[in-house]
Amino acid sequence: MQYLLAADTATSLCSVAVCTRDPETPVPPQILSEVHFEAGRRHAESLLDAMDAALSHAAIALEEIDLLAIATGPGSFTGLRIGVATWKGLAFAQRLPLVGVPTLDAMSRLVPWTEGALIVPMLDARMSEVFGAAYRIEDGARVEQQAACVLPPQEFLAQLSGAPLCIGDGAWLYREQIAAALPQAVMALPPGAAPRASALAWEAFSRYDGGATTDPGLANPVYLRKSQAEVNRENAAKAHDA
Amino acid sequence: MSVILAIESSCDETGVAVIRNGREVLSNVVASQIDIHKVYGGVVPEIASRQHTRAIVEVATEALAEAGVRHPGKPDSTGLDLDAVAATNGPGLMGSLLVGVCFAKSLARVWGLPFIPVHHIEGHLFSVFIGDRAPEWPFLALVVSGGHTQLVRCDAPQQYALLGATRDDAVGESFDKVARLLDLPYPGGPSIQRAAEGGNPGAFDFPRALRSHDSLEFSYSGLKTAVLYALRDGGGPPADLAASFQEAAIDTLVIKTRQAVEQTGLRQVALVGGVAANRLLRERLGALEGVEVFMPEFKYCMDNAAMIGAAAHALFEAGVRGDSRTVPSPGLPLV
Structure with a gap:
């Protein structure tokens, strides 16, 4: 059996799960425990305790864990850094492989993969924008239709058509815009559509099997936004060129 | 152990x-x-x-x-x-x-x-405790960096008394700001030190803020403004401007440290922080009479x-x- 310890701190929710599977069988992983709560801005003080609670409920010691997985974003910059720095520390200290998992890819596993479905995870990116991506289920497999991006909701929705299944706090926040732009859209309401470490774990197993890197140094956040200083500098350079 | x-x-x-x-x-x-x-x-x-x-x-x-x-x-x-x-x-x-x-x-x-x-x-x-030679408690410390300019009485680990700090800019911050005025690269400490080589430190009479004041407070915003005015008034050789600024900035630190030694009677002084890498400061503080100065290696x-x-x-x-x-x-x- 293979044991995986996963965490998602990309939003204000803190989610930690211990999952297991038999790598020889195609059966979905089993969730041994999942600790899930609203951490607000307290990820840094809660995360290790949440991990200990998850391990304790699963009756698994940290030494028995074979694989680590962490959400790499997009999401809250601070939340991502707390999760990544903490999980990098675990990986370095225990010499464990660490799989970085994109948040929206993991979220696509929160809902059933019915044939032909268009799954659209959306997270509130503040500044009147969403982090979004779109996946089509074809022949039982997930095909990326729209790579993770950060856009104003109208612009993001303009790239979609048909009857998407919209999930995440961004979908809830902009439900009126979704209904107007895509009348056939289906909303998965909270709480089922919030990022969860168990979905992340499932995605991590799949990536691990696909040969994804497990180097802890390379499990870095994907922010999708540059720092304001970089934006200002690029704008100044553009103005200068013009 | x-x-x-x-x-x-x-x-x-x-x-x-x-x-x-x-x-x-x-x-x-x-x-x-x-x-x-x-x-x-x-x-x-x-x-x-x-x-x-x-x-x-x-x-x-x-x-x-x-x-x-x-x-x-x-x-x-x-x-x-x-x-x-x-x-x-x-x-x-x-x-x-x-x-x-x-x-x-x-x-x-x-x-x-x-x-x-x-x-x-x-x-x-x-x-200053790294290595073989360390001060004995209590001692005096001059903390100088991009974010701090403080004189601290160090009584024991975790027991400190702030004797004086800057009212405005930190000394390292003033090196950065003046470097920008002189078109020198960031960080300002090393680039001003380099630019000052061969310059005349007496070319400009920049102010030593709060020099005759009894308090152990510092102020560095006026010094930066003085450099700005000097530039506006026609300036001069960059080496002279850099050397005169450095002279005034360091002089102030030495004057206040000497006052702190006199006021506290503590004769062991630790010079720490990024600005402690400044050669002129190390030389001047090290030359203070009757004071034993402890300075970390550059890398510390x-x-x-x-x-x-x-x-x-x-x-x-x-x-x-x-x-x-x-x-x-x-x-x-x-x-």
Whole structure:
């Protein structure tokens, strides 16, 4: 059996799960425990305790864990850094492989993969924008239709058509815009559509099997936004060129 | 006896060090971001946090391997046993501090070792304890960096009294600002020092703020403005401007330190912080009569994890412990 310890701190929710599977069988992983709560801005003080609670409920010691997985974003910059720095520390200290998992890819596993479905995870990116991506289920497999991006909701929705299944706090926040732009859209309401470490774990197993890197140094956040200083500098350079 | 792995990530240097008994540095690895921030003329907090997150595993791996300590998570590993894990928990940039503290707490949790949070300035104070020669408590410290200009009475670990601080700019900050005025690259400390070589320090009579004042406070904004006015009035050779500015900035530090020695009767002075790397300051302070000055090596003036480990040793002995819920405090006061 293979044991995986996963965490998602990309939003204000803190989610930690211990999952297991038999790598020889195609059966979905089993969730041994999942600790899930609203951490607000307290990820840094809660995360290790949440991990200990998850391990304790699963009756698994940290030494028995074979694989680590962490959400790499997009999401809250601070939340991502707390999760990544903490999980990098675990990986370095225990010499464990660490799989970085994109948040929206993991979220696509929160809902059933019915044939032909268009799954659209959306997270509130503040500044009147969403982090979004779109996946089509074809022949039982997930095909990326729209790579993770950060856009104003109208612009993001303009790239979609048909009857998407919209999930995440961004979908809830902009439900009126979704209904107007895509009348056939289906909303998965909270709480089922919030990022969860168990979905992340499932995605991590799949990536691990696909040969994804497990180097802890390379499990870095994907922010999708540059720092304001970089934006200002690029704008100044553009103005200068013009 | 203690062997401590320490992490520093309060600003733009990712540092990991292993230090024995607070004095003997077994490894001290620093990944500097200066080249990344240079184009912005100063440290960009968001970029700094991102760089720490990227660099921390590589820096820690190198520091642990170089130190010859046993990797607690590696069954075949041999060497000295670690006793604690420490990290800077303030003051500094929140995003940057979080990376070091979160990483350190994980190490402490996995290895079953105590986690020791360290005040960044207490780390700088302990930089003079690295090596064979150290001051005896109580002593006086001049803390000079990009964020601090302070005279501190050091009575014992964790027992400090602030005798005076800057009312406005820190001295390192004034070097950065004046460097910008003179079109010199960031960081201003080394570039002004270089530009001042061969310049006439008496060419411009820049002010020594609060010189005859009894208080031990500093003020550096007026000095920067004086340089600005000198430039507006026609300026002069850049070497003369740089040398005259440096002379005034350093002179003020020496005047106030001498006053502090007279007022407290403490004759041992520790010179710490990034500006402690300034050659003129080291020379002038070292020449003060009747005063024994302790200065860290250049590599321990800049932000580094060895000094955090040196302070952590004293805190370890005193029983200071953090836990899994410890979070950084960007405005953490020393006293």
